[in-house]
Amino acid sequence: xxxxxxxxxxxxxxxxxxxxxxxxxxxxxxxxxxxxxxxxxxxxxxxxxxxxxxxxxxxxxxxxxxxxxxxxxxxxxxxxxxxxxxxxxxxxxxxxxxxxxxxxxxxxxxxxxxxxxxxxxxxxxxxxxxxxxxxxxxxxxxxxxxxxxxxxxxxxxxxxxxxxxxxxxxxxxxxxxxxxxxxxxxxxxxxxxxxxxxxxxxxxxxxxxxxxxxxxxxxxxxxxxxxxxxxxxxxxxxxxxxxxxxxxxxxxxxxxxxxxxxxxxxxxxxxxxxxxxxxxxxxxxxxxxxxxxxxxxxxxxxxxxxxxxxxxxxxxxxxxxxxxxxxxxxxxxxxxxxxxxxxxxxxxxxxxxxxxxxxxxxxxxxxxxxxxxxxxxxxxxxxxxxxxxxxxxxxxxxxxxxxxxxxxxxxxxxxxxxxxxxxxxxxxxxxxxxxxxxxxxxxxxxxxxxxxxxxxxxxxxxxxxxxxxxxxxxxxxxxxxxxxxxxxxxxxxxxxxxxxxxxxxxxxxxxxxxxxxxxxxxxxxxxxxxxxxxxxxxxxxxxxxx
Ligand SMILES: Nc1ncnc2c1ncn2[C@@H]1O[C@H](COP(=O)(O)OP(=O)(O)OP(=O)(O)O)[C@@H](O)[C@H]1O
Ligand SMILES: [Mg+2]
Numbered sequence: 001x002x003x004x005x006x007x008x009x010x011x012x013x014x015x016x017x018x019x020x021x022x023x024x025x026x027x028x029x030x031x032x033x034x035x036x037x038x039x040x041x042x043x044x045x046x047x048x049x050x051x052x053x054x055x056x057x058x059x060x061x062x063x064x065x066x067x068x069x070x071x072x073x074x075x076x077x078x079x080x081x082x083x084x085x086x087x088x089x090x091x092x093x094x095x096x097x098x099x100x101x102x103x104x105x106x107x108x109x110x111x112x113x114x115x116x117x118x119x120x121x122x123x124x125x126x127x128x129x130x131x132x133x134x135x136x137x138x139x140x141x142x143x144x145x146x147x148x149x150x151x152x153x154x155x156x157x158x159x160x161x162x163x164x165x166x167x168x169x170x171x172x173x174x175x176x177x178x179x180x181x182x183x184x185x186x187x188x189x190x191x192x193x194x195x196x197x198x199x200x201x202x203x204x205x206x207x208x209x210x211x212x213x214x215x216x217x218x219x220x221x222x223x224x225x226x227x228x229x230x231x232x233x234x235x236x237x238x239x240x241x242x243x244x245x246x247x248x249x250x251x252x253x254x255x256x257x258x259x260x261x262x263x264x265x266x267x268x269x270x271x272x273x274x275x276x277x278x279x280x281x282x283x284x285x286x287x288x289x290x291x292x293x294x295x296x297x298x299x300x301x302x303x304x305x306x307x308x309x310x311x312x313x314x315x316x317x318x319x320x321x322x323x324x325x326x327x328x329x330x331x332x333x334x335x336x337x338x339x340x341x342x343x344x345x346x347x348x349x350x351x352x353x354x355x356x357x358x359x360x361x362x363x364x365x366x367x368x369x370x371x372x373x374x375x376x377x378x379x380x381x382x383x384x385x386x387x388x389x390x391x392x393x394x395x396x397x398x399x400x401x402x403x404x405x406x407x408x409x410x411x412x413x414x415x416x417x418x419x420x421x422x423x424x425x426x427x428x429x430x431x432x433x434x435x436x437x438x439x440x441x442x443x444x445x446x447x448x449x450x451x452x453x454x455x456x457x458x459x460x461x462x463x464x465x466x467x468x469x470x471x472x473x474x475x476x477x478x479x480x481x482x483x484x485x486x487x488x489x490x491x492x493x494x495x496x497x498x499x500x501x502x503x504x505x506x507x508x509x510x511x512x513x514x515x516x517x518x519x520x521x522x523x524x525x526x527x528x529x530x531x532x533x534x535x536x537x538x539x540x541x542x543x544x545x546x
Pocket of ligand 2: 057
């Protein structure tokens with residue numbers, strides 16, 4: 001985060017409250033009475049339960065501005081959590097729009113994971129990690145699980161690392177450490193070895209000074225529960241807690257919120273039980289029901305006026321969700337006009353669907369006797385899963401309909417970005433075995449799988465990091481001459497980059513690594529359609545490092 005530690009001093013205490021006087025509460029204008037009530041009920045627990053497009057996020061943002069503008073808290077005393085980085089960014093922008101640069105001090109505004117990661121960095125030693133711990137991505141996670149499975153003689157073909165990763169994630173989302181795992185849970189995997197494997201995996205993570213995504217919250221929970229003084233510090237710090245998309249919280253996130261908010265009880269959650277999309281990730285609509293139990297006397301506010309859609313669209317949506325079980329029930333209304341009716345069409349398959357929709361698009365583009373022509377950029381297609389896009393893309397290429405794909409794998413999940421990350425990790429911490437394994441032969445430098453397995457074996461037997469094993473191996477004739485040379489060159493490169501890291505800016509270092517390792521050259525020669533995009537992504541990454 002770009003806010004300097006000294007920001008506390010940089011912003012005079014009076015300035016935020018001055019804003020209220022200067023600007024007046026004009027940010028409250030235009031809110032409907034229920035929205036306004038939700039903004040102004042700053043003290044005590046508040047649950048805003050409302051349908052899509054009723055202004056929940058707007059309420060949360062305005063409430064945040066209101067708390068700051070009336071001097072109830074400083075920006076760094078607010079804990080604000082959203083579900084995606086994009087949502088966090090948008091919220092920050094909207095607040096900046098209302099209160100100006102003071103919004104920069106919102107140090108604790110982010111996703112559950114990013115806020116939990118910040119908390120963990122400051123308290124890592126309490127769970128046996130160092131503050132510079134690595135956060136593993138799913139590839140690394142599966143690689144590590146594979147090692148654990150092999151060490152325990154579990155058949156990784158039958159009990160795949162992916163399945164184990166899913167199971168561990170599920171347990172972590174429910175707030176279960178290996179010790180807290182209910183007896184019935186560990187029994188199914190690998191003939192009853194689930195709990196043992198989970199424990200070994202956690203031990204390996206600790207040795208590697210690493211954690212996976214699920215650990216971020218889980219370790220926070222452990223820290224809070226075992227260290228009341230640390231929790232008390234956070235109670236002192238966070239005067240107000242605000243949560244968007246509350247319906248998507250899983251059990252671990254809920255416990256985390258409850259621990260952080262239980263003292264002051266100034267917690268405001270906004271959500272919609274009808275929009276819970278993460279059910280399969282352990283999200284619990286129950287959390288909404290539990291809120292009223294855990295925070296007795298909570299003010300519950302319902303927003304029913306929709307500002308986003310026409311009444312036909314609302315009616316169609318209500319008709320569908322009416323059939324859902326376990327909902328709390330609400331009726332949306334709007335003042336906007338009826339609009340066009342929603343049309344439902346059944347088609348045989350994806351091909352037929354793309355044909356139909358492409359025709360529809362061309363018709364809309366042309367316009368008709370009663371209809372204005374539409375622009376391509378005003379049309380959108382939503383799909384449930386990305387594989388469904390293929391048929392559309394093929395069709396559009398054929399008909400020369402221009403399109404852009406929004407979504408797809410997120411930037412930091414792309415292979416090339418993860419590769420760079422692994423290089424930098426290995427430069428920073430030579431003991432990072434997972435990073436080593438990932439890039440030792442990326443780009444291809446003649447160090448094949450057999451060699452890697454040999455090195456892993458030497459490392460395991462000697463109880464040393466793989467890098468260490470590699471240094472040993474190049475001194476002996478255990479490897480073929482050609483492999484030995486390739487490996488020595490690789491080790492020499494790493495040493496050089498490590499020395500350069502002392503003086504070079506990390507964007508320059510990254511450029512060096514990409515060029516000298518042959519990574520960019522390999523992509524330049526690559527004739528597959530994605531190679532160009534991947535080069536651009538790398539450029540983007542280097543630029544973003546400033
Ligand atoms: N009182 C209001 N007057 C005019 N427009 C409003 C009002 N409240 C909200 N809106 C507009 O309605 C739209 C939806 O608002 P918002 O995104 O806050 O809703 P939401 O309930 O968070 O939606 P979702 O369920 O998708 O999260 C936005 O464009 C917002 O500016
Ligand atoms: Mg919203």
